[in-house]
Amino acid sequence: MKKYIGCDLGGTNLRAAIVDVETGEVLRQMSVPTLARDGHKAVMKRMADLFLQVIQSAGMQVDEIGGIGIGEREARLGARHAMIVGGSVAQAKRAARRRGRIGHEANLRD
Secondary structure (H helix, E strand, C coil): CCCCEEEEEEECEEEEEEECCCCCCEEEEEEEECEEEEEEEHHHHHHHHHHHHHHCCCCCCCCHEEECCCCCCCCCCCCCCCCCCCCCCHHHHHHHHCCCCCCCCCHCCC
16 A cells, blocks of 8 residues: 655644555544744744654554655745655655755755
8 A cells, every 4th residue: 555644734733644545545644733933944843743743643654655745825934835746754854954945855945
């Protein structure tokens, strides 16, 4: 089974779910406050932590996740890109450390 994380970056909450893309089944989902007032770096760290929490709560390992997709209606955090279209948890963590910009690892600019 192929499992991916989908994340909704909202102004009030961050929501993440693990989805089996072969069946469409949502295996686990969690939500935490966005707390945008803490700044984009804090939000990106909170998002990366949420990914790890949802993986652990599903009884899974990081290497069982095929990629991460992040949707955001508008670039609230000053990002040039509004979606990570694939990649791994490690790539998402690296992205979170790069000035909070949201985008596929290959598209991030300093």
